[in-house]
Amino acid sequence: MAKTYSQFFSGENRAKSEQNGFYSLTNAEVHEELGILSNKLDLATESATPNEDCISEILSNGDIFLFSTESGKVWKRTAAGVYSLVHTNTNGSNKGCKLWQGYLYYATTTKLGRITEALASSESSWSSQNDSYATFTLSGAYKPMVTIGSGLYIGDGYYVAVVDSTHTFIADAFDMPSQFTCSALGESSDDLLIGTIVGANVGCCKMFGWNRISPSWTFEDRIPEIGINCFIKGDNIIIFQAGTKGRIYYWSGSQGVKMKKIKGVTTTVNPYNSTELEGRSLFAVGTKIYSLHREDGDFPYALACEYTASGTIKSIIADVDDIFVSGGDVVAHIGTTYATTVIETPEAEGSFKRVEVMYRSIAEGATVGIETSVDNADYVSHTSVVDTINKKVSFNGGLGKTNSVQARITLTGLVKIKAINIL
Amino acid sequence: MKIAKCKLTAGGMIGQLSEEKRREHSQEYLQKLIDEGEKIIETYEENGYLVIKMEE
Numbered sequence: 410m411a412k413t414y415s416q417f418f419s420g421e422n423r424a425k426s427e428q429n430g431f432y433s434l435t436n437a438e439v440h441e442e443l444g445i446l447s448n449k450l451d452l453a454t455e456s457a458t459p460n461e462d463c464i465s466e467i468l469s470n471g472d473i474f475l476f477s478t479e480s481g482k483v484w485k486r487t488a489a490g491v492y493s494l495v496h497t498n499t500n501g502s503n504k505g506c507k508l509w510q511g512y513l514y515y516a517t518t519t520k521l522g523r524i525t526e527a528l529a530s531s532e533s534s535w536s537s538q539n540d541s542y543a544t545f546t547l548s549g550a551y552k553p554m555v556t557i558g559s560g561l562y563i564g565d566g567y568y569v570a571v572v573d574s575t576h577t578f579i580a581d582a583f584d585m586p587s588q589f590t591c592s593a594l595g596e597s598s599d600d601l602l603i604g605t606i607v608g609a610n611v612g613c614c615k616m617f618g619w620n621r622i623s624p625s626w627t628f629e630d631r632i633p634e635i636g637i638n639c640f641i642k643g644d645n646i647i648i649f650q651a652g653t654k655g656r657i658y659y660w661s662g663s664q665g666v667k668m669k670k671i672k673g674v675t676t677t678v679n680p681y682n683s684t685e686l687e688g689r690s691l692f693a694v695g696t697k698i699y700s701l702h703r704e705d706g707d708f709p710y711a712l713a714c715e716y717t718a719s720g721t722i723k724s725i726i727a728d729v730d731d732i733f734v735s736g737g738d739v740v741a742h743i744g745t746t747y748a749t750t751v752i753e754t755p756e757a758e759g760s761f762k763r764v765e766v767m768y769r770s771i772a773e774g775a776t777v778g779i780e781t782s783v784d785n786a787d788y789v790s791h792t793s794v795v796d797t798i799n800k801k802v803s804f805n806g807g808l809g810k811t812n813s814v815q816a817r818i819t820l821t822g823l824v825k826i827k828a829i830n831i832l
Numbered sequence: 833m834k835i836a837k838c839k840l841t842a843g844g845m846i847g848q849l850s851e852e853k854r855r856e857h858s859q860e861y862l863q864k865l866i867d868e869g870e871k872i873i874e875t876y877e878e879n880g881y882l883v884i885k886m887e888e
Contacts, residue, residue, distance in 0.1 A: 541868075579837040581839050581857065
């Protein structure tokens with residue numbers, strides 16, 4: 410019996426055998442038009458500098474500041490796309506950064522620095538900054554930052570520090586049992602969510618919730634993962650990525666609940682690896698940037714890889730219509746040429762003879778490649794034949810005897826496809 | 833001038849951070865600032881915090 414795979418908006422599924430969704434989607438646009446999958450634009454290097462991995466923050470005027478995590482260097486990217494080195498933090502490599510109440514704050518392991526938002530942009534070489542505005546108590550390894558209500562909250566080991574609205578630094582606004590280290594910070598309404606890690610060799614951690622008024626946390630949940638790696642920015646849903654196996658959880662209001670799993674990846678603490686672009690939640694894992702998105706409330710949240718970078722990604726940040734990706738010692742952004750898109754279908758059980766890709770359009774010079782894996786063997790490439798009358802791409806010859814068939818489709822240039830049929 | 837604060841009231845990690853422990857921590861933090869060369873203008877207690885005013 411023929412199998413048709415066309416629900417691209419479902420994103421990646423959980424296993425080859427799951428017939429809903431796709432086994433993998435790489436550099437794929439699945440949300441722009443219902444029922445259509447097309448190539449995403451690729452990521453292109455925008456500047457040779459910064460030539461170090463960075464975390465970043467965007468100011469009100471669109472200037473983006475990139476803080477090296479390898480050294481104290483700080484670069485500015487103007488809204489017009491011009492990069493310049495503006496400062497070197499005298500306290501060493503940068504661990505966190507956030508705009509708060511007219512100041513750009515940045516943290517090393519031991520110190521919190523700041524500069525006014527206006528002067529951060531206007532000084533071609535910073536002179537008005539204070540790299541040692543405040544001193545952390547514990548010199549915690551991670552410095553996630555989040556703003557809620559009237560405070561900038563900063564993780565510092567088993568403490569959370571806060572800079573209040575008058576820029577007073579409270580070193581120990583919140584404290585946890587000392588075995589926990591704050592690895593990521595998030596928000597749930599006006600509550601602070603504190604993601605933790607105990608250690609790389611401990612298989613569980615906790616999420617603490619604090620209403621920011623009580624002397625201690627107001628709820629906690631044990632998460633059976635090595636650590637909370639990153640809160641994923643999203644509207645009306647609180648999502649976080651945890652552990653080393655690609656699991657994604659949502660926050661129910663009092664507990665973390667399993668939501669998705671990215672197959673075949675290794676994940677680590679990286680609190681600056683998430684952003685939102687045009688309403689889509691994006692987060693980076695390794696060299697890939699995934700979206701976790703649904704176009705409206707009738708659809709399921711779909712996981713799909715939208716972009717691939719040249720190196721392991723350290724941070725991503727978006728402006729209005731572009732993303733800036735630091736990784737592999739370059740900053741990349743959305744380019745002007747189309748990426749190579751790869752789609753793997755689920756494994757179809759039964760006897761099949763061919764694969765057809767139904768398309769809407771194939772731009773001049775674009776190609777559709779078809780490979781098949783029969784009975785879970787290695788993929789075998791076929792010579793594609795384009796039928797412009799019936800708007801489908803297939804191949805000549807059969808597949809022999811099959812118990813199961815999986816198709817891998819590769820799109821270069823700009824191709825819009827409607828369905829993949831295994832017949 | 834810049835201001836840092838440390839909590840003095842009991843609480844936080846339940847049952848462990850007594851006010852006495854908090855005060856000990858806050859004095860350790862003050863000493864850390866002095867050791868790192870911060871110029872202390874004044875310190876005082878206010879609303880359950882040790883307030884440390886420093887030259888910026």
